[in-house]
Amino acid sequence: MREIPKEIIEEVEKLREEIEYHNYRYYVLNDPVITDEEFDKLMKRLIELEKKYPELVTPDSPTQRVGGRVLEGFKTERHTVPMLSLDNTYSEEEILEFDKRIRKTLQEAEVEYVAELKIDGVSIALRYEEGRFKMALTRGDGLEGEDVSENVKTVRSVPLRLRKPLTVEVRGEIYMPVDEFRRINEERQEEGLPLFANPRNAAAGTLRQLDTSEVASRKLDSFIYYVVEPEKYGLKSQWEALEFLKELGFKVNPHSRLCRNIQEVVDYWNEWKERKKELDYWVDGVVVKVNGFDSQRVLGETSKAPRWAIAFKFPAEQARTRVIDVTIQVGRTGVLTPVAELEPVQLAGTVVKRASLHNFDYIKEKDIRIGDHVFVEKAGGIIPQIVKSIPELRTGVEREIEPPESCPVCGGKVGKLSPEEVAIRCLNPHCPAKLKRALKTFVSRDALDVEGLGEKFIEKLVDSGLVKDMADIFYLTPFELAQLGPGVGQRTIAKLLQEIEEAKSRPLYKLIAGLGIPMVGQKIAKTLAEHFGSLDALANASYETLQDIEGIGPEVARSIVEYFRNPKTREILEKLKKAGVKTEEKVTKYDVLRGLTFAVTGTLRRFTREEILEFLEKMGAKVVDNVSRNVDYLIVGENPGSKLEKAKALRVKTMSEDEFLHFLKDRVEKKGYDFEELMRSWKG
Ligand code: IVH
Numbered sequence: 001m002r003e004i005p006k007e008i009i010e011e012v013e014k015l016r017e018e019i020e021y022h023n024y025r026y027y028v029l030n031d032p033v034i035t036d037e038e039f040d041k042l043m044k045r046l047i048e049l050e051k052k053y054p055e056l057v058t059p060d061s062p063t064q065r066v067g068g069r070v071l072e073g074f075k076t077e078r079h080t081v082p083m084l085s086l087d088n089t090y091s092e093e094e095i096l097e098f099d100k101r102i103r104k105t106l107q108e109a110e111v112e113y114v115a116e117l118k119i120d121g122v123s124i125a126l127r128y129e130e131g132r133f134k135m136a137l138t139r140g141d142g143l144e145g146e147d148v149s150e151n152v153k154t155v156r157s158v159p160l161r162l163r164k165p166l167t168v169e170v171r172g173e174i175y176m177p178v179d180e181f182r183r184i185n186e187e188r189q190e191e192g193l194p195l196f197a198n199p200r201n202a203a204a205g206t207l208r209q210l211d212t213s214e215v216a217s218r219k220l221d222s223f224i225y226y227v228v229e230p231e232k233y234g235l236k237s238q239w240e241a242l243e244f245l246k247e248l249g250f251k252v253n254p255h256s257r258l259c260r261n262i263q264e265v266v267d268y269w270n271e272w273k274e275r276k277k278e279l280d281y282w283v284d285g286v287v288v289k290v291n292g293f294d295s296q297r298v299l300g301e302t303s304k305a306p307r308w309a310i311a312f313k314f315p316a317e318q319a320r321t322r323v324i325d326v327t328i329q330v331g332r333t334g335v336l337t338p339v340a341e342l343e344p345v346q347l348a349g350t351v352v353k354r355a356s357l358h359n360f361d362y363i364k365e366k367d368i369r370i371g372d373h374v375f376v377e378k379a380g381g382i383i384p385q386i387v388k389s390i391p392e393l394r395t396g397v398e399r400e401i402e403p404p405e406s407c408p409v410c411g412g413k414v415g416k417l418s419p420e421e422v423a424i425r426c427l428n429p430h431c432p433a434k435l436k437r438a439l440k441t442f443v444s445r446d447a448l449d450v451e452g453l454g455e456k457f458i459e460k461l462v463d464s465g466l467v468k469d470m471a472d473i474f475y476l477t478p479f480e481l482a483q484l485g486p487g488v489g490q491r492t493i494a495k496l497l498q499e500i501e502e503a504k505s506r507p508l509y510k511l512i513a514g515l516g517i518p519m520v521g522q523k524i525a526k527t528l529a530e531h532f533g534s535l536d537a538l539a540n541a542s543y544e545t546l547q548d549i550e551g552i553g554p555e556v557a558r559s560i561v562e563y564f565r566n567p568k569t570r571e572i573l574e575k576l577k578k579a580g581v582k583t584e585e586k587v588t589k590y591d592v593l594r595g596l597t598f599a600v601t602g603t604l605r606r607f608t609r610e611e612i613l614e615f616l617e618k619m620g621a622k623v624v625d626n627v628s629r630n631v632d633y634l635i636v637g638e639n640p641g642s643k644l645e646k647a648k649a650l651r652v653k654t655m656s657e658d659e660f661l662h663f664l665k666d667r668v669e670k671k672g673y674d675f676e677e678l679m680r681s682w683k684g
Contacts, residue, residue, distance in 0.1 A: 004053050012056050015046040019062040020161050027156040027221075028251045059149075060132045060160040067154050067216030074146040074208070080169055081228050083125060083139045085304055086287065086311040092266055095288065098310050099262035102290060105299055105307075112291040114238040115268040116256045118311055119223050120200045120282040121175030122207055124152065126224070131165035133158070138207065142304075148207050154216035157251040164248055168233070172224030172250070176203040177280050180219045185383070190333045194422055195358055199282045221281070224250040230293055237291045258291065265312070273314050277349060285313035318377045318387065319352070321345035323370055326357065326401050330409045330433035334425040338363060338401065340374075340386060348378050355384040359422045360403040367391065371398035409433045417518075429516050430469060430568040436462050438516045442470045446522050447514025448503040452496040460484050469568070470514075471575035473500060504581045511535065511576075511583065517563040519556045527551050528560075530591075531673060534584030535573060537680075539564040550672040592667040594620035599627050601644055602637030604657050619664070627652055635660050 019042050026032040026039075043062065050057050057063070089095050102111055125145065127135045136152035137145035152158055155174060162168070176184075181199045188195055196202035206218050227233065227241045235241050239258050246252045255272070259265045269286045276283050290296050290308040299308040325341040338357040345352050355376055357363050368374065372389040403424055407414055412428025426433065439458045443450040453461075453473070461467040466480050481493045509529035513522045520528070531549055532538040538560070546557035563569055577583055598621050600612055607615060612635070616623045627634055627646040634647040634654045647654055655663060665675045 002055075004056065008049060008053060009056065012046065012049050012053075015042055015049070016061055016161070018042055019046060020159065023062065023156055024159065024163075024249050028159075028249060059153075062160065065153050065156065065160070065216070067150075067212035067214070069150060069212045071150055071210045071212065073210070074148055076140065076144045077135070077137055077147050078144050079125060079137065079140075079142070080127075083123060083142050083145065083171065084301060084306055085139075085142070086309055087305045088285075088311045088313055090313050090315065095266060095269075095310070095312050096262060098288070099265075102295075102299065102308070106295050110261045111295065112237075113259045113262065113265050114242070114256060114289045114291050115259050115265045116225060116287045116289065117253055117272060117276075117279075117283040118285040118287045118313070119173040119175050119253070120198065120284045121173035121223075122200065122204045123171060124148075124174045124207075124222070125169060125171045125228075126152070126158065127169045128162055129167050131162040131167075133160040146208075150212050151207050151209065151215045154212060155220045155222055157222045159249040162248045166233070166248065168248070169228040170224050170245060170248075170250065171226040171228065172222055174203055174207060174220055174222050175199060175281050176206065177219060177221055178282060179280060181282075182383075184218060189337060189356075189358075190331045190335060222251055223253045225253065225256075225287075236293055238289050238293070238296075239291055269312050269314075276314065283314075285311050287311050316377065317348040318375050319345045319347040320373060320375055320390075321352070323368065323372050323374055323386075323389075326370055328404055328408045330407060330426055330431065332434060332437040334407075334427070334431060334434050335423045336404065336407070336414060336425060337423075340368070342374075342376065342384075345376065347376060347384065352376055352384045355386050357386065357401075360401070360424060361422050363401050369394075369398040369400050371395075407431055407433075427518075428566070428568075429518060429563060430566065430572070432468070435467070435469070439467065439470055439473070441516045442514040443473070443503070444514070447510050448506050449510070450496075450499045450503050452492070452499050457496075460488075469572055469575075470516075471572045471579065471581075474504065474576065474579035474581060476500065504579065506582070508533070508535070508583070508585045511581065512538065515563070515569075517560055519559045524552065524556060529585065532677075535576075536583065537677070539569075539573060545674055545677065548672050548674065591620040592664065592671050592673070596632045597622040597624060597630055598633050598635060599624050599631045599643060599647075600635045600637070602640035604635070604637040606657065606661075633660075 019039070022032065022034055022039050022042070032039075046061070047063055050061065050063055089098065099111065103109065123139045125137045125139075126133070127137075133149075133153070135147060136149045136158075138148055139145055152174065153160065176199045178199065181196065181202050184202060185195045196205060202218075203220060206215055206220060209215050224245050225242065227235060227244060230241050230244075233244060235244055242252050242256055257264070257268050259268060265286070265288050272283070272286060288310050290299060296306070296308040299306070301307055322343045323340045324343055327339050327341060329337045329339055331337060338360065340355045340357050342353055342355060357368065366386065366388060368386055368389045371394075372391075373393040374389045375387045376384050377387045378384055404414060406412060407426035407428060410426065410428050410431040410433070412426050412431055414424050415427055416424060429438065436458055439453070439462070440455060442448060443453040443458075450473070461473070461476075461484070464484060466476065466484075467473055476497070478493050478497065481488055481496065482490075507529070509522070509526040512520065512528055512535070513525035527549060528538055532541065541560070543557050543561050546552055546560055547554055573583070593616065598616050600609075600616075600623070604612055613623050624631060627643045627650065629650055629652070631647070631652050634643060634652055636644055636654050636656055644654065646652075668675045668678055
């Protein structure tokens with residue numbers, strides 16, 4: 001092992017301490033003391049040192065929080081102490097019953113309780129050795145859980161180093177904040193993936209992801225509320241345990257309350273039943289815990305749940321209403337989402353008029369019809385959802401909801417992209433509903449690379465009606481752009497128009513990649529550009545020709561033919577050409593003669609001197625003036641010169657123009673190209 005300078009080891013150690021401290025200030029206390037920039041600087045330095053000295057990387061280094069690994073699976077591990085669940089109650093009477101039982105067993109007139117919010121997340125056990133994070137386990141069946149350490153490390157509020165070097169196991173909840181839940185569901189809706197029904201499912205689904213980068217990108221958070229074997233640390237009560245957890249650096253819910261008797265618990269419950277909407281995470285009740293650990297020990301537990309705690313759930317927020325109609329929304333990726341238009345109803349503080357029906361499978365499964373009486377609930381306390389229909393109340397006028405046969409926005413064909421997908425999409429790449437997304441692709445770096453056209457600008461251009469298809473960006477005038485209002489000044493306009501002008505002469509493959517032909521990404525775009533050399537040649541290519549090209553399968557070929565068959569595509573191509581966008585590249589590089597060296601002598605029939613040289617080069621060959629042993633072939637035309645003699649002397653192979661063309665045809669076809677087409681495109 002190489003010697004690592006002591007200063008480096010110390011610096012790495014110091015950086016980790018510092019970074020963890022600032023992490024704690026930011027994610028646990030919500031009270032940062034340095035700027036994001038300063039934080040990034042520390043992180044960058046640590047990454048740099050760890051790259052240089054990989055031997056120094058430890059599993060609890062802050063650099064390990066960013067994900068980037070793909071796990072093969074999760075191994076199971078036994079819990080040190082079983083992870084119990086809780087009994088539920090829903091009413092004040094039941095909670096008074098619970099208190100009565102406890103007072104009876106403990107033989108006390110009043111019992112102290114800790115009332116905590118019941119976080120709707122996933123329970124987790126965290127193990128630390130000498131203050132360092134060692135492992136995170138899910139509850140599993142209560143006896144054995146899954147080791148999700150790598151994923152939990154991405155949760156910034158979970159300390160990788162405690163503020164005291166203790167060996168300890170703690171438990172709590174990993175949850176997904178409401179905003180994040182909403183964002184991810186919107187994204188999933190657009191991608192046509194099934195939605196997470198609530199934040200708990202979302203958190204659980206995320207923790208079980210094998211791609212740790214994906215986990216890191218979803219901002220999970222934590223609240224810790226339980227110390228395993230608290231007596232080891234001299235703790236006498238739950239209230240002390242919460243304080244202890246805070247001291248160790250865990251994120252502890254700030255709303256827990258020490259209650260002198262059960263009435264104060266009921267008050268707490270009544271208060272939070274209303275106030276829960278103030279929170280940016282979802283809570284579904286209150287957990288009531290006997291405060292004293294001695295008392296907890298006396299009460300004991302059943303095999304499933306402790307007798308000293310109970311979950312006092314909030315009432316489910318449901319309301320009854322009727323489905324007046326079903327409308328269809330078309331998302332940016334073309335996903336058709338059915339939306340129920342409801343008779344307005346008061347639900348958990350807001351008036352609900354609409355509810356997403358997710359997809360047509362969902363409607364079928366729940367048997368929801370237009371005219372039905374239904375129960376609505378707020379999924380995750382946020383998104384109104386139809387829980388069930390009430391078929392008993394049908395009168396016979398209700399109508400079943402059928403998936404539309406065409407897109408309600410453009411009238412285009414609809415269908416599924418793959419059989420596994422639940423979503424139905426509009427398949428027309430030019431559907432106006434998809435225009436913003438299409439423009440984003442069109443001007444992206446991989447395509448026409450118009451830097452000044454960001455997402456916000458695209459929104460403005462489309463919303464103002466200035467841009468109705470992608471070719472329209474080449475027709476924008478300074479006057480029109482100035483109408484877009486404040487923030488779009490003369491300089492911005494001049495710069496943007498300049499960039500758009502430059503975008504007209506990007507390489508052909510970039511233009512093809514930008515068109516948004518389904519299943520055609522940059523790689524296939526390159527193949528197509530090289531093969532066809534012009535957008536027109538591509539647009540007129542037959543299914544058979546396309547399919548014969550190496551790297552292009554039948555599905556992609558079909559998608560390309562469909563795309564160019566669309567009259568709107570033709571219109572856009574015409575507009576692009578008219579605007580002066582470069583849609584051809586004279587001859588593309590076919591590369592069929594790569595590695596071969598040619599020389600030419602005499603006059604050819606089909607090519608001038610310049611042409612044959614250029615042609616050979618375009619085919620990837622090397623062309624030399626003089627014949628030497630390094631020449632593979634000499635092409636011999638009429639009235640050859642001395643080169644032919646030399647070739648004979650050196651035993652260099654010779655071929656006539658026709659022989660050359662046969663040789664070429666053979667190679668071209670072996671590569672899957674169409675020879676006729678190649679010759680045509682060469683001629684331009
Ligand atoms: S105490 C043995 N406290 O609710 C003690 N649980 O329905 C058991 N939960 O599995 C847990 N917030 O995942 C406790 N403040 C809180 C909680 C809480 C949420 C979850 C926990 C538990 C489930 C039972």
